[in-house]
Amino acid sequence: MLFETLIIAFLMVVAIVLVLLEIFMLPGITVAGVGGFLFAAGGLIYAYSVSVWMGNITLGVSLLVFIASFAWLLRSKSFNRVALKTDVDSKLVSSRDLGIVPGDEGITLSRLAPIGKARIKGITVEAKSMDELIDEGTPVEVMRVDGYNVLVKRKNNS
Known part of the structure; x- marks a missing residue:
């Protein structure tokens, strides 16, 4: 009975560690x-194969340990060193x-094909060509300003 209990405890501890690692450190599945x-499924199946009483205890204790560990990790500053903390303030x-x-x-x-960068009035903006590809270094004229897009066309040299 002691050996079976140790096997179940090992399986459940590994399961809890892996699931917490997945939640807090590894993105995606x-x-x-x-x-x-x-590991959790194997531990529970093995515990219930020993006895229903052992399976119920394993399930209850594992859930309590997982919830306590999850709550502790959320409140602690343990993952501040590895967590992404970049704030976008622009x-x-x-x-x-x-x-x-x-x-x-x-x-x-840059080349407008049809979107690229242009400098207008000394300001670098994202520009969109109205009808053609425009190479880098070409003079342009603003035809329309739509929110965040500046629609331009090649400047006529006449």
Whole structure:
């Protein structure tokens, strides 16, 4: 009976560790999550094969240990060293808010095929060609400003 209890305890501890590792450290469904599920299923099946009483105790104790470990890990600062903590504090500014209006002129910084970068009034913006591909370094004229898109066309040299 002692040997069977040790086997069940080992299987359930490994299952709990793998599932917690899956939840807190590994993104998506990985080998740890599948392995944790298989170890838990194997431990419970083995416990219930020993006796129903042993299976019920294993299920109850395993759930309590898992919930306690999960709560402790959520509250502790254990994963602060490995967790992603990047905050995005930038915001997207509309081209209209930058003061770009139809008729302004600029130059392409990259090829517009049909979208690329252009510098208009000294400001680098994302520009969209209205009708053709425009090579880098080509003078352009703003035709329309739609929110975050600046629609441009090749500047006429006449």
